[in-house]
Amino acid sequence: xxxxxxxMKLVDRPEGASSGLDxxxxxxxxxxxxKRAQHGDVEAFERLAGEHYQAVYAFSVGLSGDPAEAAxxxxxxxxxxxxxxxxxxxxxxxxxxxxxxxxNTFRDRIRAQQQQRAKMQxxxxxxxxxxxxxxxQALVAKQTRAQLQVALSQLEPQFREVVVLFDLQGFAxxxxxxxxxxxxxxxxxxxxRGRDGLRRLLVADGVIGCLQPKDDGxxxxx
Amino acid sequence: MKCTRAREILSDRHNGDLSPRSDxxxxxxxxxxxxxxxxxxxxxxxxxxxxxxxxxxxPDGFAESxxxxxxxxxxxxxxxxxxECAVARPLWASALWAGGLMAAxxxxxxxxxxxxxxPAPRPPVRCPAPGQVQRARVVTPNxxxxxxxxxxxxRLRVGQVAVLVLSIRAESRHTDARLLVVLxxxxxxxxxxxxxxxxxxxxxxxxxxxxxxxxxxPVRAQRVGTWRLVARARAAGFRTVSxxxxxxxxx
Numbered sequence: 001x002x003x004x005x006x007x008m009k010l011v012d013r014p015e016g017a018s019s020g021l022d023x024x025x026x027x028x029x030x031x032x033x034x035k036r037a038q039h040g041d042v043e044a045f046e047r048l049a050g051e052h053y054q055a056v057y058a059f060s061v062g063l064s065g066d067p068a069e070a071a072x073x074x075x076x077x078x079x080x081x082x083x084x085x086x087x088x089x090x091x092x093x094x095x096x097x098x099x100x101x102x103x104n105t106f107r108d109r110i111r112a113q114q115q116q117r118a119k120m121q122x123x124x125x126x127x128x129x130x131x132x133x134x135x136x137q138a139l140v141a142k143q144t145r146a147q148l149q150v151a152l153s154q155l156e157p158q159f160r161e162v163v164v165l166f167d168l169q170g171f172a173x174x175x176x177x178x179x180x181x182x183x184x185x186x187x188x189x190x191x192x193r194g195r196d197g198l199r200r201l202l203v204a205d206g207v208i209g210c211l212q213p214k215d216d217g218x219x220x221x222x
Numbered sequence: 223m224k225c226t227r228a229r230e231i232l233s234d235r236h237n238g239d240l241s242p243r244s245d246x247x248x249x250x251x252x253x254x255x256x257x258x259x260x261x262x263x264x265x266x267x268x269x270x271x272x273x274x275x276x277x278x279x280x281p282d283g284f285a286e287s288x289x290x291x292x293x294x295x296x297x298x299x300x301x302x303x304x305x306e307c308a309v310a311r312p313l314w315a316s317a318l319w320a321g322g323l324m325a326a327x328x329x330x331x332x333x334x335x336x337x338x339x340x341p342a343p344r345p346p347v348r349c350p351a352p353g354q355v356q357r358a359r360v361v362t363p364n365x366x367x368x369x370x371x372x373x374x375x376x377r378l379r380v381g382q383v384a385v386l387v388l389s390i391r392a393e394s395r396h397t398d399a400r401l402l403v404v405l406x407x408x409x410x411x412x413x414x415x416x417x418x419x420x421x422x423x424x425x426x427x428x429x430x431x432x433x434x435x436x437x438x439x440p441v442r443a444q445r446v447g448t449w450r451l452v453a454r455a456r457a458a459g460f461r462t463v464s465x466x467x468x469x470x471x472x473x
Contacts, residue, residue, distance in 0.1 A: 040406020042448040046289060053284065058277030071281045075288055082292060148271055167272040192233040199264050208267040
């Protein structure tokens with residue numbers, strides 16, 4: 001759970017460090033586990049997987065919008081990573097590689113299930129048509145989050161991936177570039193376009209844009 | 223500053239990527255452009271929404287389910303066998319055994335491969351083709367005789383000697399298949415006279431027959447843990463991976 005928005009945390013974070021952990025130490029620790037797993041140690045892989053469950057699952061939720069499907073994607077990705085571990089050559093960090101596998105797993109799934117878009121559309125209709133009569137703030141927040149998820153699911157995959165990784169999960173440009181296998185400049189431009197697309201969708205859904213402009217748009221993060 | 227440029231750097235501003243000069247230019251543009259001002263306000267409204275997103279907790283049983291699936295990877299493969307079989311069974315006997323599978327619908331012809339061989343300890347080991355086989359002699363007093371139930375057949379104690387049997391199924395015959403077997407650190411390959419060899423990776427070319435093909439590997443259990451054995455086969459239009467899981471416990 002984020003205590004502060006990840007985009008605000010990133011401002012103070014050096015490029016390449018995408019979590020509170022010491023990235024170099026984490027990479028070295030994971031590399032040691034990977035080597036053991038590559039030599040057939042199943043328990044080493046399970047430990048490795050355990051340390052990445054949450055990141056893989058969160059990325060899958062961000063991409064698919066459906067927690068149940070995300071769990072399937074996450075499991076499939078971890079199994080695929082297990083099978084492909086022998087081909088991992090330490091060119092990128094293990095986490096980047098694993099999220100790359102997750103991304104490809106999700107894309108493969110989308111390709112295999114062409115009805116995905118229709119399903120998300122149905123989910124969108126259900127979500128948006130839910131009555132908002134309940135005065136509880138929690139419910140409103142939940143509904144807003146659901147609307148955000150629906151809007152995300154309507155973005156093109158290449159933009160959605162970057163928005164999810166950067167704005168929702170707090171990864172740095174460099175790591176996103178590794179995961180998505182594109183240059184950093186492409187990550188930045190996809191982020192801009194993704195955010196712009198998301199903004200338009202959320203305005204169209206009435207989630208944002210109902211307030212009168214207050215000033216010149218300066219960020220609250222200062 | 224044009225609107226297109228202003229829209230681009232609106233997003234950058236939220237990442238703290240904007241230079242003071244660009245920030246100043248943007249502020250001036252926004253002062254005179256109602257449409258961009260509105261977009262800026264919407265973006266400002268949207269960003270905390272993204273920041274407040276949190277992943278739902280992992281579903282109950284996620285780790286257990288994954289563990290089960292990992293453990294079950296390759297569980298349908300043959301397991302540890304009596305070492306005597308590796309030494310004593312003649313090639314033709316194994317071929318007949320495979321013929322039985324064929325009769326059962328598997329349409330198999332067998333490749334018999336005796337691994338373990340010889341003093342040739344340079345990785346990757348070039349294993350001999352079936353016609354040039356040197357049999358591994360793994361006859362030791364403490365040899366493992368492990369049979370059913372299947373679960374116990376996947377367990378060895380440290381120091382135990384056994385023959386691991388990996389199976390590769392092919393849909394058709396391939397005369398020049400590339401085979402690769404990778405042993406985990408948990409077991410040591412045994413050669414002539416049950417001598418321990420250093421090789422972990424064995425790669426060679428052989429014929430694969432349609433149906434189940436066996437690879438037999440004499441080993442000694444070396445280190446406690448759960449270990450994964452992998453056999454790969456590759457030929458024109460054919461690629462497969464066979465796996466087995468082995469648990470080594472304390473002696």
